[in-house]
Amino acid sequence: MEDNIRVTMVEPGAVETALAERTMDEEAQEGIRALYQLDLLPPEDIASAIANCVSRPERVSVNEILIRLTQQANQPTGVDRLKPRRE
Secondary structure, three states: OOOOOOOOEEEEOOEOOOHHHHOOOHHHHHHHHHHOOOOOEOHHHHHHHHHHHHOOOOOOOOOEEEEOOHHHHOOOOOHHHOOOOOO
16 A cells, blocks of 8 residues: 555443433433443543554554453443442
8 A cells, every 4th residue: 555544443342431421312321321330441541552553663553452341351242241340
């Protein structure tokens, strides 16, 4: 490729965001509330991974970044299978 354009797909797991307050769909809100029972990833974890990706030399292309909570890592999709955090 002449332009050396690199594309990376970033797939974050459960990240601490204000998403629940901005989502109008009730079913989606329930799923997000279930995630809030976990120790969520701070946004800085995702930002750090992206910064690492874009700072690679031009010869390196990171095609995909999948970042999940340890609790979420071995689970299929769906928050119903996640274990809530212990208090």
